[in-house]
Amino acid sequence: MKRRRFLKRISSAGLVLALGAGSARRKAFGESAAISTGGKSRIIVARRPGKLLVDGKPNPPEISDLLGRGICALLDEKDCGAAWKKLFSPEDVVGVKINTLGGKGIANRPETVRAVCEALQAAGVPPQQIIVWDRLSQEMQRAGFEIVTEGDRPRCYGSDALGDRAYRRQTESSGSIGSCFSNILSKQCTALINMGVLKDHDLSGISIAMKNLFGVIHNPNRYHFDVHKDPYLPDLAMHPPLRQKLRLNVIDALTAQYHNGPAYKAEYTWPFEGILLGLDLVAVDRVGWDVIEARRKEAGLPSLKESGRAPEYLQIAEEKGLGFADSAKIETIEVT
Amino acid sequence: MNRFSRRAFLCTTACASLSGIVVPNAQAQRRVEPGEPDEVFVHEARHFSRLEDTKVQCLLCPKQCRVADKERGYCGVRENRDGTYYTLVYGRVCSLNVDPIEKKPLFHYLPGTNAFSVATAGCNMECKFCQNYEISQFRPEQVAAYDMNHTMTAEIAKQQACPTIAYTYSEPVVFYEYMYDAAVEGRKLGIGSVAISNGYIQEQPLRELCKVLTAIKIDFKAFTEKFYRETCSGELKPVLRTLEILKEERIWFELVVLIVPTLNDSDEENKQMAKWIHDNLGDSVPVHFSRYHPTYKIRDIPPTPVATLERIRNHALDAGLKYVYLGNLPGHPGEDTCCPNCREVLINRTGYQINSNQLVNGKCPKCATAIPGVWKDPLKT
Numbered sequence: 001m002k003r004r005r006f007l008k009r010i011s012s013a014g015l016v017l018a019l020g021a022g023s024a025r026r027k028a029f030g031e032s033a034a035i036s037t038g039g040k041s042r043i044i045v046a047r048r049p050g051k052l053l054v055d056g057k058p059n060p061p062e063i064s065d066l067l068g069r070g071i072c073a074l075l076d077e078k079d080c081g082a083a084w085k086k087l088f089s090p091e092d093v094v095g096v097k098i099n100t101l102g103g104k105g106i107a108n109r110p111e112t113v114r115a116v117c118e119a120l121q122a123a124g125v126p127p128q129q130i131i132v133w134d135r136l137s138q139e140m141q142r143a144g145f146e147i148v149t150e151g152d153r154p155r156c157y158g159s160d161a162l163g164d165r166a167y168r169r170q171t172e173s174s175g176s177i178g179s180c181f182s183n184i185l186s187k188q189c190t191a192l193i194n195m196g197v198l199k200d201h202d203l204s205g206i207s208i209a210m211k212n213l214f215g216v217i218h219n220p221n222r223y224h225f226d227v228h229k230d231p232y233l234p235d236l237a238m239h240p241p242l243r244q245k246l247r248l249n250v251i252d253a254l255t256a257q258y259h260n261g262p263a264y265k266a267e268y269t270w271p272f273e274g275i276l277l278g279l280d281l282v283a284v285d286r287v288g289w290d291v292i293e294a295r296r297k298e299a300g301l302p303s304l305k306e307s308g309r310a311p312e313y314l315q316i317a318e319e320k321g322l323g324f325a326d327s328a329k330i331e332t333i334e335v336t
Numbered sequence: 337m338n339r340f341s342r343r344a345f346l347c348t349t350a351c352a353s354l355s356g357i358v359v360p361n362a363q364a365q366r367r368v369e370p371g372e373p374d375e376v377f378v379h380e381a382r383h384f385s386r387l388e389d390t391k392v393q394c395l396l397c398p399k400q401c402r403v404a405d406k407e408r409g410y411c412g413v414r415e416n417r418d419g420t421y422y423t424l425v426y427g428r429v430c431s432l433n434v435d436p437i438e439k440k441p442l443f444h445y446l447p448g449t450n451a452f453s454v455a456t457a458g459c460n461m462e463c464k465f466c467q468n469y470e471i472s473q474f475r476p477e478q479v480a481a482y483d484m485n486h487t488m489t490a491e492i493a494k495q496q497a498c499p500t501i502a503y504t505y506s507e508p509v510v511f512y513e514y515m516y517d518a519a520v521e522g523r524k525l526g527i528g529s530v531a532i533s534n535g536y537i538q539e540q541p542l543r544e545l546c547k548v549l550t551a552i553k554i555d556f557k558a559f560t561e562k563f564y565r566e567t568c569s570g571e572l573k574p575v576l577r578t579l580e581i582l583k584e585e586r587i588w589f590e591l592v593v594l595i596v597p598t599l600n601d602s603d604e605e606n607k608q609m610a611k612w613i614h615d616n617l618g619d620s621v622p623v624h625f626s627r628y629h630p631t632y633k634i635r636d637i638p639p640t641p642v643a644t645l646e647r648i649r650n651h652a653l654d655a656g657l658k659y660v661y662l663g664n665l666p667g668h669p670g671e672d673t674c675c676p677n678c679r680e681v682l683i684n685r686t687g688y689q690i691n692s693n694q695l696v697n698g699k700c701p702k703c704a705t706a707i708p709g710v711w712k713d714p715l716k717t
Contacts, residue, residue: 102406158371160478164369166370222462225410260390262406265389
């Protein structure tokens with residue numbers, strides 16, 4: 001397909017679809033991370049060791065089933081469809097922001113992303129109104145994703161596929177952040193699922209939910225210095241258009257990495273065979289951090305704090321009212 | 337109103353510029369759109385060290401980014417791939433034009449000649465008043481570009497009858513390897529090279545660069561660490577060291593200071609700066625005080641009043657600096673070069689245009705005072 005035709009198609013589709021999207025769910029959930037009794041943030045740690053991966057390969061039926069149980073537990077629903085409908089409507093254009101920097105070794109699995117897309121469709125979101133995306137189409141392909149721009153399937157492409165319209169023209173400020181935001185987020189989507197992975201990060205300490213959002217701006221390299229203790233990540237997540245659209249965090253932790261990230265280093269990965277779900281991305285990071293720390297301890301590695309890169313930004317995020325970093329304010333539910 | 341965005345304008349300008357240039361090699365006309373990956377531009381970087389666990393440390397600029405595998409440095413144009421650091425912008429030219437050398441500005445370097453001017457995306461600072469932020473503050477894959485390697489660059493400059501290649505618009509330090517190699521190629525063809533830089537570079541690469549360039553213009557942002565840190569995401573001290581090295585290396589250089597009201601326009605700061613220049617670099621370094629206009633992240637401060645610039649210029653003259661100019665004020669007498677001895681107007685300018693040049697062999701025709709500068713092409717015998 002000619003590049004110009006492709007660009008025209010995906011940009012016009014996004015604009016048309018973005019019109020008329022409802023805001024009721026945003027009001028219900030987008031501004032409030034805490035849904036448990038007692039004002040705690042509920043985080044689901046859904047795991048099926050030995051079942052989500054079979055001979056190292058994802059097992060789609062088990063993934064879909066566990067995802068369904070997880071979303072029901074998160075939202076106190078018995079029916080999966082009802083749970084997803086609490087968050088997303090057929091009018092929404094849902095962006096699924098994945099993390100593919102690490103290639104096939106430590107990125108979202110297409111099977112996990114497919115399970116999310118199928119759940120959205122089962123809840124009434126048309127496939128053409130689902131956009132699976134990351135920064136670069138090439139990175140997505142390297143991680144095993146097929147670029148899709150037409151037909152009756154969910155769309156799948158990087159911000160860069162929009163060419164010189166990949167990012168908004170003007171910088172937008174949010175605290176210490178000043179960046180151009182991806183037009184997939186700004187213009188095409190009405191709702192966002194933040195679908196990170198569970199891994200160690202050399203600079204931020206961890207890359208789980210909050211760090212995944214660096215992929216929505218054009219200049220994350222500007223904010224990498226001391227990002228584990230600076231307010232950059234909380235400030236980015238506080239950006240109103242982003243905050244209003246973010247409905248759900250789903251962390252693909254079939255494989256996790258506890259050291260030497262963000263690139264894939266096989267010797268530091270392990271089959272966690274889990275999915276983390278939460279509405280509060282700060283709490284998701286907190287729970288995921290604990291998982292990584294536990295594994296580091298088992299491996300005889302120093303803690304992230306001892307390594308000088310504990311994710312102190314989580315505390316800053318809590319102080320800004322973005323969510324909870326304090327474990328005492330988090331209700332962790334294990335689902336199997 | 338159908339507004340023409342700045343980025344579209346820059347891209348169109350680049351297109352127009354290139355289309356007006358007869359390119360000797362068809363490959364140079366290959367346009368690379370934003371989002372199109374291209375390994376042609378990926379070259380191993382020259383100044384970095386390997387660390388543990390496939391990490392690297394960049395040794396090109398004072399930020400000395402420590403970069404994990406698959407990550408990029410602050411500049412956004414250098415990437416660690418499996419423990420080796422690469423530049424992603426070797427010959428990935430996003431802006432090119434034939435400019436008067438006065439536009440750089442270099443007033444004491446081959447006045448009235450043209451410079452073939454090139455840039456890639458990226459910068460190692462983030463000045464909130466950056467006039468070219470749509471290329472300097474973006475990653476290479478986010479900006480349209482042309483494939484124009486170092487050899488083509490020198491050839492096109494020669495074809496355009498430009499005695500100079502200027503590495504400008506964004507920050508040439510971040511495209512160091514391409515700049516260095518193009519400068520070497522240019523020398524082979526008798527074409528000089530000038531860098532228009534913020535001077536935020538480490539000593540070793542700077543000294544190596546001085547061997548192949550013919551002049552440098554440094555954007556001297558301010559004379560306080562506070563301004564460098566808060567407004568530019570940089571540091572003053574390394575830039576001062578750069579200026580000292582330029583003097584030691586005996587390369588021709590000029591300074592530009594963009595005066596931003598309330599941020600770096602105090603009398604005290606500018607007196608201190610002028611004294612430092614005088615005491616450490618000498619009284620003959622041309623200094624251009626330039627007018628700021630609102631842009632990028634500083635849009636709420638009005639343009640610099642002319643009176644402020646004139647006052648600061650007077651402080652510099654009072655400090656003993658002999659060649660102090662005003663920039664972005666077309667038609668102002670502060671654009672002219674005057675003899676420091678007899679005050680004769682030697683070069684009369686309006687904007688980038690030379691109206692008259694009275695210099696005779698680099699001397700004042702009236703009192704024979706030698707005016708420092710590069711008045712004859714340094715690569716022509």
